[in-house]
Structures are given as structure tokens and as C-alpha cells.
Amino acid sequence: MKKSKLSNVLTLGFALFAMFFGAGNLLLPPLIGVETGANFFIAIISFGLTGVLLPFTGILSVVFSGDSFHDLGNRINKYLVLILGTITIICIGPLIAIPRTAATTFEVGIKPFFQGMNPIWSSFVFFAITLALAIRPSKVVDVIGNYLTPILLVLLVILITMGIINPTANFSSSKLSMTGAFSRGFIEGYQTLDVLASVIFAGIIIKATKDKGYVDKKSKSQIVIVSGLLSTTCLLFVYGGLIYLGATSGVANGTEISRSELLIHISQNILGQYGVIAIALCMAFACLTTSIALTSAVGTFLNKITNGKLSYTLLTILCTIISFGLSIKGVDKIIEFAYPPLVFVYPITITLVIYIVLFGRFIKSKVPYTLALICSTVIAVFDLLKLFGKLDESTLKYLDKIPFFEYGLGWIIPSLIGFILGLGIDKIVNKKTSV
Template sequence: MKKIGDIATIGFALFAMFFGAGNLLLPPFIGIQVGSHVWITILAFGLTGILLPFLGILAVTRSGETFNDLGNRVNKNLASLLGAIIMICIGPLIALPRTAATTYEVGILPSFPTSNPLWTSLVFFIVVWLFAIVPSKVVDLVGNVLTPFLLIILTILVVAGIVHPTGSPSAAALSSTESFLLGFTEGYQTLDVLASVIFASIIIAATRAKGYHSIPEKNAVVIAAGVLAATCLLFIYGGLIYLGATAGIQDTSVKRSELLIHISNSVLGKYGSLAIALSIALACLTTAIALAAAVGTFFSRLTRGKLGYKLLVTLTCLISAVLSITGVDNIIQFAYPPLAFVYPIVITLVLYVVFFGRLVTWKSPYIAALIASTIVATCNVLHILGLLAPKQVAVLNKIPFFSYELGWVIPSLLAFCITWGVGWIRNKPARA
């Protein structure tokens, strides 16, 4: 029974860490675009928005206990550099400020139009600091205290919307193939893979703190918790996509926050606005607590304790509070280029370690795959920033899936296979 309870606590905490406000706003907006193609879209969104983050947890678990253990499978210096870039992106520079800004703009501003974002942000990060300042308590506080409320609210919304839909799925302008691609690419854009390789260390540490010290026991609990979190995410994501499809709104230019509020009010009546406000606050708060704890843990280890965990969490909260005042739109606009660069690199590392880690043990194929992904990602960022000539863009568009921001897939696979093949041929006499 204790093991089941521990899995539930860790699994619910992991769900809440992944499920930020962006994850709440995105699925309904997908739903209004795909109409009757709901199920194939849910499948596609689940592949990139749920399965990939789960593989990120699995990659770290198979490699050791932290992101550094995963990165060391390729290069020690790469692990530190890439880990630092990830932490800055999902920490005080982008993701953390966005949680507070979203809470203000979606959860507070509609009900209190004269409120000041400075004070709401300050209160938000004081709460984050209070929860995150003791790292050993983060998982228990999030898993046992905050997540149940979040899941209850979202479950009520989803179940009520399924039992009493406000409309029927309309005939979508998109084909089934286009709906699948939309779900796939939008799930890819949740960016939870970046968080997964960092959150893994928190989850593994919590597992050890609960008495699971052997590798088989630790891995079993972490994987079971990951499956539970993935199941919860699939239910909530799928339900929200369905609610969007049956919302009766055809205008795809509607703001995502307005769509969510409309759905909630249509399903829950006068309690709809309150339900969304609480969901946004809890979703943002749980993610922010996990991110602040992850930043403090990572940089404390990176500096070998020269910068203390509590100091780092405090600085992270202060910087995030200041940046959050700039607003959600400005943060998202600023975030796109750096995330477009680092995300393909992390996905490449995760996928190749998970699928080839036990078969290919030397490092050169992984390095080659990462170099290929880095080159394509760099070209994509230059394209996003408008620094490439039309002829150069035309050449890049010839790379398979480049227009879907998946241009790294084929080049990295070719680089991996060619390097592995060359290494296998060179080492063949030694094996004989």
C-alpha cells in the first residue's frame, strides 16, 4: 500500500509540474480547428505532448539520476552547457515569468480589472518561494496538496462537458491528415521535453527520499509515476480538445483565454469563471514551484555548493517577478527563438539515448546526431529572425519536415546511422 501511495504522490506531482497554464489554453484552441477529427488529433497531440516528455524522464532514469548523467552519455561539458541553457530558458528567463503573467492576465485581471501586475506577481512568487525553499518537500506539497484540487476542477469541467456538450463537433476545414499534423506540431510546441529532463532529478530524489534506493526499485517507482502522470495528462488534454471541438465557435482568431472562459461558462454556468481562475492559478503555481526548485538544485550542483540552493531559489523568484510584469505576449515573443534552438537538441539527445542507448555504446554517433540537429536548429532560428535570404529559405524548405520545425529529424538520423556504420566497420576486425 505504501508503494501505491508513493507512486500516486509522485505521479500527481509530475502531472502538475508538466501541466502549466499554456497546457490548459492550448488544447481547446486545437479543438475548434479540427472539429470532427477529434480522436486522431488527440492521438497526435499525445505523441509529442505526452509521450516525448515521458521519454525524457525515462532517458534520465536509464542514464542515472540527473540531466548531467544523461548528457554525460555524450560529453561532460555538453551536459553542463546544455543543462544551463535549458535551466535559464525554463527558469527565470522565460517559463517562470510566464506562469505569473498568465495567472494575472487570465485568472485575475478579468475579475479585478484595476489590479496591478506588480503586486499580484509579488504575491505569486512569495507563495512559490515558500513552497520551493525546502526541496525535499516540493513533491509531497505539490502531489498531496495542490494537484488534487487542480485535478478535481479539471475533471469536473471535462466530464460535465462530455456528458452535456454545448454543441456538436463541426465539419472542420482541416482534413484528417492536417488535423493529425496540427496536433503533432502543437504538442511538440508544449516544450515539456525541456522540463522533463530537469524534473526527472526532482522525481528521482523524491523516490529515494521515500526509501527506494536500489536501482530496480527506484526505476520501477519513477516509471509507474510517469505512467500515472501521462494517463492524467491524456485524459485532461483529450477532454479539453473535445470541449474545444464542441464549443460551437468557428472563429479561429478568438483569443485562447477567451475561448477557455467561454467553454467554462457554457459548461459550468456562473461557476465557470471561478473554476478557470482557480485552474489557471493552480496550474501556474505547481509548475512554477517545480521550476524554481529545479533551477536551485541544478545550479547549486553545477557550482558544487558555492551558490546555495536557497539563495538561487530566492534570486530566481526575484528575477522572474520583475520579468513577469512585461506580459505574456512579450514573454512568448521573446522566448520563441531560444526555445526553437535548444528544443531539437534536447529531443535528439532523449530519443537516441532511449532507443539506441543499450545498442550503441560509443559516443561518436550521438555527437554526430546532435551536431546535425544543432546545425538545422541554428538555420531555423536564423529563419525565424529573418536573417536568411529567400533563396536560402527555399533550400532549407527542401529538408523533410522543415516547415513543421521538425527538419532536424532526418539529418540527425542520417548522421547517427552513418557514424555508427563507419565505427562498426572500423571495429569489425577487433571484434573478429
């Protein structure tokens, strides 16, 4: 690999890591470790599936389809995927993910040092920086990949390495079985929002790759895939390390402690007061890089679907204003609010991504993919109704007969049945057409 090519892969890979690694990615793993205890390794595997492997699959699904999420939509149904894309961009944008980055920066990076500060001022400065760097989308990837991410990674590696060498305590006790630990890690991975973000971030990385001169399909795909592998390796190391630190934090399962307080507790135990400073810097860089990338993604996506009627600049300004207003609610409130929409949209997005990657090169018909998405959507609706307590006992008893439904994974078998049924319908239609 030439030096320039290696340099480009490092820039793009680190940029992609930083785009994915935001507020939830730093806060969620330690609590999973506390809750799963000695079963932490099972939790690492399951959290890695939804937090690492599936986002990488999301990148691949776009690479195999074209240059952006819109090309992915053409493989299914452009109207269906346009609706899904809009819901996704709102979730990973001003509704949940971007406000969470600012709220987390305040709670972990600012509040420990300035107890009386109003979160409004912290969020104002945070979004002023976000807007200043996101307003020029061509510079987003280079700024994140060349400058911000290396600092973030060095700080995280120091914290995790020290915590592994000198664990604070023995593994916390857990009431969760191995199956329960797996389910906990898998479902909690939804909160990272990374599968949703991956199909949007792919377009940013692909555009940056083409801007660096890799315009033919082969070289473009190679650079994006290798960069994706670099980012997923970094993510898996960091997630695994943070889950382990939570499992050996000395915090008992069931203790009333917020995610932010747990992270501060762990860093302080490992590195003392320097640990608090280190985690504050980690949080600021992690959240800022993600906020910049997401704001840019929102502006680009909505600008394209409105055919340029709403300018990129206007959309990024509106995105930061809305995100600023929601950010002052606090991290736990935002995570609590985020869970229902994620329970609905995640199974649908995962179905789209997995089936395109597995079968997209061989099966060109839109019918199987569309039926698989419809089946996942039906199950997602039932999951949402269950979450809000709108299903009676008899209905729940029937739904629990669906494999994995009780673990929030009931969409797997129905989507497969829908896909196979779609293949059958497509064969029959093609046979009649050819007669």
C-alpha cells in the first residue's frame, strides 16, 4: 500500500470511528458491564453485533448499491426507503443523537469542574463550534480524521489499558443469565444509533473517498471497506474495554447511579483526578466529532430530498437550533425518550442492511426485500405496542411463540419468511410474463 493510500485510509478510518463514537458509545458500555458482571464477554459479543458489525454492514450495503442512501433506496422502493431515511435522519439528528452529544459533554466534561454552570451556556458554545465546522461539509472528514480522532483514541487507550492492568474490583454480581446478558448487550446496542447512522455516514465517507481521487468503483470500494475495517477494529477494542471497566468498577448491580456518574467514577478510580480530566476530554472530542458529522449528514440528506429548495446552510442552522433546545433536558431523559422510536426503526433498518449485503449481488428483484421490510415493520409495531403496555396477555402469549420475540429480536424469522415468499412471488410473476 502506497504511503498516500495508507494516509488516506487512516484519515477516513479514524474519521468514521469518530463519527460513530459519540455520546452513547462512551456512556452505554460501562453500565452493561455492571449489569452483566462475569458474563461481560458475552455482552461484548452481543453489543459488538449491533454496535460494530451491523454498522459496518450498513456501510457495505451502501457501497454495494452506489454512493449514498438514496442509491440503497433504489434497490428496494424509493418511496418506502425515502420515508425510512427521513425517520432515520431525524432520529440520528436533531431529535435524539445530536442533543445527546451536547448533554453528555456538559454532564461528563463540564459539570464535574463547574458545578453551578447552567447547561444552556455549555450547549450554546458546543453548537456554535459544531455549526462553524459543519457549515463547510468538504472539510468535515479531514478535520475529524486528522486532528480530533487521534487525541480521542490516545486518551481512551490509556484509560482502558490502565483499567485492565489494575482492575478496581472483582466482577460485579449479576442476576442475568448468559442469554440475558446477550440480550441486554444486543438491545442496548440500539442506543448507539450506529446502524441508523451507518447508511448515512457511508455517503459522507464515499464522497470524501472520491474527492481524494478514488473515483472508479473498484478503488473506491476498496478504500471505503478497508477504512471501515479500521474503524470497526477501534470500536470493538474501545467497547470491549469499557464493558470490562464497568464489570470491574466495584459498583454493585442495581445501585442508583447515572451513566455519567458511573463513567466519572471509573475514570477517577483508575487515573485519579487526571482520570476525570481525561474522560472530560474524551467526551468533548467524541461528542463534538459525532455532532459535526451528524449535523453535516442532516443538512446533506434533507438538501437532496428537497432538490435543493432548502439550502445546506439553512438546514444545518435549523438542525443546531433544534438540537440546542432539546439538549438541555439531560442525558438520561434523552436516552429514555429515545428508546421507543429506536425499538420501531432499528429492526426495519437492520433488515434492509443485512438482506442487501447478503443477497444484493445475486437477487436484483425488489419484491423479496420489500416483503422482508414489511414483515419487520409489523413486528416492530408489536414491539412498540408491547413497550407501551398496549397488548393484552393473550396477545402477548401468542407473540411470544415467535422465535426470539421476548428478547426484542422477533423480526428475524418473519423477515426471512417474507424474503423467501417474495422470491416465490417474483418467480411466478416472471414465469407468467415469459409465457
